[in-house]
Amino acid sequence: LATEPAPSSSLTIHVLNTLTGQxxxxxxxxxxxxxxxxxQWMELMKSSTNVDGHCPLFLAPGQVKAGTYKLHFDTGAYWQQLGYTSFYPYxxxxFTVTEQTRKLHIPLLISPFSYTTYKGS
Known part of the structure; x- marks a missing residue:
């Protein structure tokens, strides 16, 4: 009998500029x-969003283990390059990953004066 591999998790993110809808x-x-x-917080990786607002280098299945993670988005610099002043510099x-979590998708909606996030699917 072949055994099933243990469930693994992947992490994807998507960021939308709600000022432009892009x-x-x-x-x-x-x-x-x-x-x-x-x-202590240990940095695992850094990346930048692509033209679709995704980070293509984020973690593949099997790379996300149970634990507590932090996504840091440099929103101040992002808005500054677009000519805006942001209330939030970052x-x-x-979020917490459990053994049962298979896929994590974290959308972030940003404007210069607000942000919203949720556990996506």
Whole structure:
């Protein structure tokens, strides 16, 4: 009998500029995990959103283990390059991955003065 592999998780994100209704292109994003006995944030990777507002280099199935993670979006620099002043210099989304989580999709909707996020599908 062949055994089924253990469930694995993947992480994708999508960022939408709600001021224009378009994907947020070129938004720097960092992913960290809370690790170690001192519970320090350890950066796992950094990327930038593409023309579709996705980060193509985010974690593939099997790379996301149970734990606490943080997505850091550099929204201040993003808005500045578009000629706007942002109330939020950055947005951080902290979330928990459980063993049962298979796919994680985290959308972020941004404007210079607000943001919204939720657990997508």
């Amino acid at each position: 994907p947020a292109t070129g938004l720097a994003t960092h992913l960290s995990q809370l690790q170690g006995p001192g519970l 947005v951080e989304v902290v």
